[in-house]
Amino acid sequence: MAGLQDEVDVLRRISLFANIEPARLKLLAFTSDRVTFSAGQELFHEGDAGDAAYVIIDGAVDVLKDTDDGEQLLVTLKKNAFVGDIAILCDVPRTATVRAVERIETLKIRKEHFLRLLIEFPEMAVEVTRVLAQRLQKTTDDLTACREELSHTQGG
Amino acid sequence: MEPSLFTYIWRHSKADQIWTLIVVLVAMPLVFYAYELPKKIVNGPIAGGEGLDLPGAQKDFLKFEFSVPEWISETGTFTLYGGIPLDRFSYLYALCAAFLLLVCINGLFKYYINTYKGRVGERMLRRLRYSLLDRILRFPQSQFRRIQASQMATMIKDEVEPLGAFIGDAFVTPVFQGGLALVAMAFILAQNVILGCVALGVVLAQAVIIPRLRRRLLDLSRRRQLESRALAGRVGELVDGIQEIHVNDASNYERAEMASRLSRIFFIRYELFQRKFFIKFLNNFLAQFTPFLFYLVGGLAVIQGEMDLGSLVAVIAAYKDLPSPIRELINWDQSRLDVQIKYSQVIEQFESDNMIPPEMQEPVTETVPPLAGNVSASNLGVTDDTGATLLQRTTFNVPIEGQTAVVGLVNSGAESTSEVLAKLLLPTNGGIEIGGKDVKDMSESTLGRRLGYVGPDPYLTLASIRDNLLYGLRHVPLRDPEGETRTALELSESKRSANTLLDIDAEWVDYEAAGVSGREELDERIVEVLKTVDLAEDIFELGLRGSIDPASDPELAEQVLTARRELRGRLETLPLSELVEPFDPTKYNHHATLAENLLFGTAVGDEFAPEILASNAYFLEVLHATGLDKELFEMGREIARTVIELFSGLPEDHPFFEQLSFMDAEEMPEYEAVIARTAGLDVEKMKADDLTMLLKLPFAYIEPRHRLGLMTDDLEARLLEARTKFSADLPEDLADAIEFYEPEVYNAASSLQDNVLLGRVAYGIADAHSQVHAAIQAVLSELKLRDAVFEVGLNFSVGSGGKRLTSLQRQKLSLARALLKRPDLLIVNRAFASLNANNQDQMVARVLEAVKPADGKGGSGMFWVLQNPSSATHFDYALVFEDGTVAEKGKPNELNKSGSKLAEMIEQS
Structure with missing residues (x-):
């Protein structure tokens, strides 16, 4: 190991974590x-209470969302991905299900450890904000695209 | 109970007392003769008195002669036996032999009398204790609000104890010692009337003064008893209320309170001693005062020639015999007063006006006929002892076999009604009848067998779960035990002490009441009932975590080994192979700590306990012999350095420290110092404490968990060698301190579950524990071992008051116990408060389903005081209580309309 x-x-x-001292x-x-x-094993399930985030050290995971039409695959993440951060940052239930595609190795980072690091390393807090802002940007883009698509469909 | 101790003793031990007296009187002449004989030996053969110094003189041995008036015999003596003429030496031998014989006979008499008296005392003590216990069982419920359990215990155990010693002497001493005193007094009077009167006067003075002095003594000893009893009560409270003491920081208040009690007891006892010894002093003084008067008055009389010297000497000699019986009498009187006070103080506490009459608790062997008809309350009212109204003008009528929901807020009268129905509470007005018969007139054999009651806070006895379940089926012994359990002597002693003759070792379990034919069916029924109350899984888990003695149950141990082999078979394939690493004597177990790998067994007792292993002499010796100590010492330094490097600068309360298993945050500076001290040092030259500290670190090391990369194949191999050496050289006196892991042997020190597994669940695999648990369960099911494991769970001891179970488990067990006896009516009073509304509802539904009549078996009616009003819809009928009376009644579905109280309660719940 x-x-x-x-x-x-x-x-x-x-x-x-790039800016944190080794x-x-x-x-x-x-x-x-x-x-x-x-x-096939789930790291966590949508709606569960979140107590930890995971760093994928090896392997790939699917991020899935429950919809009325069943599960919908949002994205597949590979090695070096960091999942589960939303639930521990915002204290909300898991926003999606994460499932192992193959056998994976992870590092489980506990909520209180992660939050403590944010306090101790402002650089990391800035980094988290940046990553979240990027995600928001992407989500907004997606939303706009969706809206347009929707109005096209309705209009057409 | 008899108000006076003497009446009590006389009534129950007349014959014994008289017999003791007769034996004492018979033994008396021999005792006197034994005192006489030494004088005779000295004066006769030794000193050569009675003409024995003449050569050829002889003396008649065993000659019996009486002085008789001359009109019977001319010589003035009547010879019964002429005796054997013996010379001086033979006479000495004969007298000495006679002396020895008398000593033996007297000793045997004394032995007999003491044993006899002791036995009479013990019998009476047993009788008294039994009747006190019997009274506790017959106390009315209200009595228990004001008594303390520990006070009752100390009364029955300690306070009556001195009675046992006294009872044997109660009559013998005054009669016998009084008789001796009278004889001595009469003798003195016969010698000289004046001196006799002087002696009598002093004795009478003693008889008048001493009781006066004693009055205070009596009062003190009464207070001492009450204070000691109160102390016992407080000690009981201290133990029961220990949580409150801690959470309120009241320990010092309690200390002060105890100290003040002890101080009171001290001063009472101190005064008691002072007075006791003063009385003793006075007695001694008066005893010596009489001879003083004799010398003075008698001496004057002799000088003046009014009395001859011989009489004075005779009187003084006779007086010698007087003080000892008087002293005995005084001592007896002292203990009489003592025990009399104890007796009356104790029985006072065991008196009650509303004692349950004995016929209500008669042991009934026949089947008690089922209750039928209606449960009807008419104008029922209950007022408690503070005058608060719990229940008023309550009237209802429900069929006993029906399922009745009782709904109401706390203290609305619903609880009281169920308690009156179970006869735990007596009504002040009206009553509840079942089938036309008032509940309060029903015997316990009817109520206890035909009704079931589950209260909010059930009590379990310190016994196994099984025994607690069967408690409701053990009313009278039904079948004789196998073989003789009691000897004839034990039985006759029970009779003599008026104890019950029911045999505790007989078969008490009433299978018929449980609706089964025997033990096996009962076991099935128990499982069924436990499933109904949702406790079966818990008990199975208790069984898994429980242990068995393979010597007394070799069959089960063998089956567990089969399960182990079966599980190992499955462990060879994925996904299980990853999840568990079995203990294999030839392999290093990576998921166990390094120390566990060396020990390779379960520590029994403290000798090899993990926390102190690093200072265990034998363990260190093995490490040293294999040279591992150097290596592990280096490893310890390495771990300590890494930890210090990683954690230095972090505040002690940093959450990261929670993940540090090697040391506490506050130990870090110490480790820094140890590293500095031990740098470059040889293991042999190191201080033992430093070595212990450093060895602790690698001992706790698990590579997959700590991931410091410290384990190498070479180290593993050497650790395996040490493991082998450790078990091979284990000294005999440590053999019991460890049970080694052996793949083919049952490990008595481990639980059933660990025995099946005999390995470690792997670190770092998601969900590993539950997957392994499921695999164990599957193996046990396939091998049909679930029942056996369940049985081990049933044998789990629930602890004092059931405290080893959770309160929910206790309530479930209590309900299971009530279901097991298949009552005609099952009363549930606000049980399951700790279940959430949803689970309560499921419980109600399950129980109602289970008590429905089925396959020709009669079901049970229900009278359920619900915690959760919405569950009422499961029932046939509902009684809604408000302000101590029934506010609404009817079918729940019809009642549950807007505007009704039931609907309102369901809304609010």
């Missing part, structure tokens, strides 16, 4: 659990 150093390397490749990342890795999921 891979050691702490590999995990630190993975963490550094995630933009959110010693702290090692500490974060040390105090987090390494968790393996097998194919």
Whole structure:
């Protein structure tokens, strides 16, 4: 099994943690659990209470949303992705289901650890804000596109 | 109960008292003769008195002669037996032999009398304790609001204890010692009337003064008893209320309160001693005062020639025998007063006006006929002892076999009604009748067998879950036990102490009442009932976590081993192979700590407990012998360095510290110091404490969890060697301190579950524990072992008052117990308060379904005081209580309309 150093390397490749000094990342890795999921196992389910976020160290996950027509695949995330951050940042239930596509290795970061890091490293807080803003930007774009599409359909 | 102790003793031990007295009187002449004999030996053969110093002189041994008036015999003596003529030496031998014989006989008499008296005392004590216990069982419910359990315990156990010692002497001592005193007095009077009167005067003075001095003594000893009893009560409260003491920081208040009690007891006892010893002093003084008067008055009389010297000497000699019986009498009187006070103080507490009459609790062996008809209350009213009205003018009529929901706010009268129905509360007005018969006139055999009652706070006894379930089926012994459980002597002693003769070891379980034919069907029924109350799964889990003794149940142990093999078979394939690493003596287990890998067994007791393993002498010796101590010491330094490097600068309350399993935040500076101290040091030269601290770190190390990359194949191999050495060289005195993991042997120190698994669940795999648990369950089901595990769960001891179970489990168990006896009417009074509304509703539905009559078996009627009003819709009939009376009644569906009280309550719930 891979050691702490590999995990630190993975963490550094995630933009959110990029600006944090390596010693702290090692500490974060040390105090987090390494968790393996097998194919098809859920990391968490939409609507559950959130207590941790996951860094995907190896493998891929599907992010899914429950709709009236059944589950809808939003995106597939690969190695170095960071999932589950919304629920622990905003204290809301999980906004989507994340399921392992294949056998995956993750690093489970507890909510209170993550929040504490944000307080201690303003750079990280800025980074989180940036990432969230990017996501909002993308969501807004998508929404606009959807609206247009909708009005086309209705108009046409 | 008899108000006076003496009446009590006389009534129950007359024959014994008289017999003791007779034996004492018979033994007396022999005792006197034993005192006489030494004088005879010294004066006769030894000193050569009675003419024995003459050569060839002989003496008649065992000669019996009486002095008789001369008109019977001319010589003035009557010879019964002439005796055997013996010379001086033979006479000495004969007398010495006689002395030895008398000593033996007297000793045996004394032994007999003491044993006899002791036994009489113990019998009476047993009788008294039994009748006190019997009274507790017959106290009216209201009595229990004002008594403290620990006070009752101390009364029955301690306060009556001195009675046992006294009872044997109660009559013998005054009669016997009084008789001796009278004889001595008569003798003195016969010798000289004046001196006799002087002696009598002093004795009478004693008889007048001492009781006066004692009055205060009596008062003190009464107070001592009450204070000690109150102390016992407070100790009981201290234990029961320990949580409140902690959460209110009241421990110092309690200390002060206890200290003031102890102080009161101290001063009472101190004064008691002072007075007791003063009385003793006075007695001794008066005893010596009489001879003083004799010497003075008698001496003057002799000098003046009014009395001859011989008489004075005879009087003084006779007086020698007087003080000892008088002292005995005084002592006896002292303990008489003591125990009499104790007795009356105790029985006073066991008197009650409304004692349940014994016939209500008669053991009934026949089947009690079922109750039928209607449950009807007419003008029912209950007022409690503070005068508050709990229930007033309540009238209703429901069929006993019906399912009645009782709804109402807390203290609306619903609870009181159910308590009156179970005869736990007596009505002040009116009453409840079942089938035309008033509940308060029904015997406990009827109510206890035909009714079931589940209250809000059920009590469980310190016994297994099974015993608690069967508690409602054990009314009288029904079948004789296998073989003799009691000897004839045990039985006759029970009779003599008026104890019950019912045999606790007989078969008490009433299978018929449970509707089963025997033990096996009962077991099935128990499972069924536990499923109804949703407790079966909990008990199965208790069984899994429980342990068995493989020596007493080898069959189950063998089956568990089969389950282990079966599980191991499955562990070889995915996905289980990843989830569990079995304990294999030839392999290092990566998911167990390093120390666990070395021990490779379950520690029994404290010797090899994980926290102190690093200072265990034998363990360290093994490490040293294998050279591992150096390596592990380095590893410890490495871990400590890493941890310090990672965590340095973090405040102690940082959440990251919660994840640190090696050390506490406050230990870090200490570890820093140890690292500095031990740098470059040899293991042998290190301080033991430093070594212990450093060894603790690798001992707790698990590679997949801590991921510091410290384990190598070489280290693992060497650890395995150490493991082998550890078990091979284990000293004999430590053999019981550990149960090694052996794949083919049942591990008695581990739970059933751990025995099936015999391995570690892997770290870092999502959901591993529940998956493994499911696999274990599956194996047990396939091997049909669930019943056996369940049985182990049923044998789980619930702890004092059932405290090892949760309050919900206790309530469920209590309901299961009531269901098991298939009552004609099951009363549930606000049970399951800790369940949420939804689960309560499911519970109600399940229970109602279970008590419906089916397959020719009669069901049970229900009278359920609901916690959750909306569950009322499951029932046939509803009684809605408000302000201590029935406000609405009828079919719940018809009642549940807008504007009705029921609808309002459902709305608000």
